[in-house]
Amino acid sequence: MYQEHFGLNRPPFKITPDTSLFFEGSQRGAALDALLYAINSGEGIIKVVGEVGSGKTMLCRMLEVRLSDDVDVIYIANPSLSPDNILHVIAHELHLDVTNTMSKVDVMQQIQTHLLKKHASNRQVVLFVEEAQSMPIETLEEIRLLSNLETDENKLLQMVLFGQPELDEKIAAPHIRQLKERITHSFHLSPFPQDDTLQYLNFRLRAVGYKGPDIFNRKTAGVVKKYSNGLTRRINIIADKSMLAAYSEGSHSVTPAHIKSAALDSEFTTAIDKKNVMFAAGCSLLVSIALIGGYYVGQHNQPDQQLVNNKVAASLMIEAAPITPSSNIPIVDKEDKRNLVVSRVDERLYQTQQWLKGAIDKHYSIQLFMARINDHKKVEAFLRRIPEILDLNKVYIYETSIDGRVWYSVLYNEFSTQGSAINILNALPSSLKASDPYLRRIGSLKKDLTSMLAKNHRA
Secondary structure, rough: OOOHHHHOOOOOOOOOOOHOOOOOOHHHHHHHHHHHHHHHHOEEEEEEEEEOOOHHHHHHHHHHHHHOEEEEEEOOOOOOOOHHHHHHHHHHHOOOOOOOOHHHHHHHHHHHHHHHHHOOOEEEEEEEEEOOHHHHHHHHHHHHOOOOOEEEOOEEEEEEEOOOHHHHHHHHHHHHHHHOOOOEEEEEEEOOOOHHHHHHHHHHHHOOEEEEEEOHHHHHHHHHHHHOOOOHHHHHHHHHHHHHHHHHHOOOOOOOOOOHHHHHHHOOOOOOOHHHHHHHHHHHHHHHHEEEEEEEEOOOOOHHHOOOOHHHHHHOOOOOOOOOOOOOOOOOOOHHHHHHHHHHHHHHEEEEEEHHHOOOOOOOOEEEEEEOOOOOHHHHHHHHHHHHHHHHHEEEEEEEEEEEEEEEEEEEEEEHHHHHHHHHHHHHHHHHHOOEEEEEHHHHHHHHHHHHHHHHHHH
C-alpha cells in the first residue's frame, strides 16, 4: 500500500531477485564483468562466495541475462544430491536419455558425447551450482571430474560454484585439494559499506519511479547498514518495513526510529537503545498492523507454504503405511481403475499447460519423479496417495521427449525463491525422496512443454 503513498510503480525492495533492479555499485558490476570474462575464457572452475543474503543469486540471474545466446546454462539448485545422483541430474538437465539403472561411467559417456556435439556446433555449456557449500564433498568431487572433459584446446563444460563462506572451508580440506587446484577464478561478495548502502537504497527507489527528495540520507543509511550488516537481503527487508512504518504514520520520510523498529520486527537486532524500546515497539506494532491488513508486499505466498509444510509434516506419520483401498470406496475392476487414473492424468496434463502459461520463468518447481508414459503403475500409486501427503491441486504432470522416448514428468508447486523451494524439498518424506526429487526452473519446463507440443503438432 505504501507504493501509492510514495509514488512508486512497483515494490522497490522485494527479496526475490529482479534483474531490472541490479545495483552495479559496491563492486557488483565489476564482479559481473569479471565473471563474464572468466566464463568466456572457458578455463577451470569459477567460485563465488558470499554470506547469506549478499547477492549471489542476483549475480547468478544477471549472468544468465548477460551471457551470449550461444551459451547454454544448466542449474543444480539442490545441494543435497548424492554423488550417485549428481551425474544423472546433470544428464537430465541436458535432456539426455538416461535411467537410474545406468552406471556412472555410462552416464558420463553420454554427457561427454553431448558436450562434444555442442562444441562442434560452436555452443558453450555452463553449469551453475547454487548453495555449493551444502553439497557433500563426494558430490563436489564428482563435479570436479566433469572438468576433465575437454578437447585439445577447450573445456567442454564450464562450472560456476556459488556458496557461503563454508564452501572455502570445505574445499580447504587436504583430501579435496584437487578441486581447489581446478578453481582458476575466485570472487568474494563483501557486505555494503555505509555509502554504498545509501546509493543502493536510493537507486532501488529511483528505479521503480520515485521522483521526490531522497527518502534515505547518509545518517539513516548508516542505521540500515548497522542492523543489516550490509547484506542486501537484510537491507531490502529493513528498508521495506521502514517505509511501511513511515507510511503508517503518514510520513514521507524514513527516520532512524522507523529503521530500528523494522530491525526489531525482523529480529535482526537485540541491542536497541533502552530509551527507544517503547517507541520502537510502538512503530513495530504499526508495522504488524499493516502486515495483518495485507499491506506488506511479498508475503502472499507464506500461508500456502505453511499449508505445504503442515501436509508434509503430517505425511511423516503415514509414509510407511501401505496403500490400500478405503473401505468406503466401491471396488472397481482393473480396466475401470486404469481408465480412472488416465482421466486424472489427462486432467493434470491440461492443468499443467494452463499453469505454465502464467508461471514466471525464474520461479522454481520440484520435479518429484519421471516415468515412462506406458508405465501407469507408478503414476497410479502416486495419484492415489498424494492427497495424503501434498496438495493434489499443486501437482503437475507434463509430457516430455528424451531422445525419441516420451516420459511423464511429475512436478510439485511453484516457488518464487530458491530458498522456499529447497525448504519444501528438504521436508519431503522419504517415500518421495527415494525418487531423488530436485529443483527445476519454470523457464526450462516451458521449453520442454513447447518442444513436446510442437512435436505432437507435426505428428
